[in-house]
Amino acid sequence: NAGVTQTPKFRILKIGQSMTLQCTQDMNHNYMYWYRQDPGMGLKLIYYSVGAGITDKGEVPNGYNVSRSTTEDFPLRLELAAPSQTSVYFCASSGRGQRTGELFFGEGSRLTVL
């Protein structure tokens, strides 16, 4: 029972490079989210999805893109990496109805842009 799995765990990018952070969940959850965590700033929502084929922007979407072709997978794409995107990224998922607010997180992907 893996839960939410993120890859890679660590990555260093040069300014202007692009990459994709992978996220998959095996709990058959409809809702999936990408958050970024910066020191002293809590978790900020980047993008979320309420189901396959449906995505929407969160609080800080600029510089990122997502897709949701299956229930299980929710990759986050960084285009033209900038130092401001240095952060720890967390993918999360949640179920339906009364359980929608109970988020299950992956272990994070630490990204450094130099």
Add this chain to the structure above:
Amino acid sequence: QQQVKQSPQSLIVQKGGISIINCAYENTAFDYFPWYQQFPGKGPALLIAIRPDVSEKKEGRFTISFNKSAKQFSLHIMDSQPGDSATYFCAASRNTGGFKTIFGAGTRLFVKA
């Protein structure tokens, strides 16, 4: 209106003492208030949660107190242990649209042995 304000930013408590973390929210449409615990190098994990129809919820040493009129809620950790040392986040969401969970800035708790 979407903010959740959390205090203190950091907290040091003696083993056996009570740790108290406070949060305040603005949006009265929020109807689910969870607390998450995060250890270094790990993702946050749900610790305890409350809905606004009750004023208190207790699970073991962890208690949430909720004041709907003041739009405030707090986490109390009784008999704090060194293993409780972690970062704690309060959060708020709307269960009818729970996909937008808003987090507080976090509190780093250190319990001295």
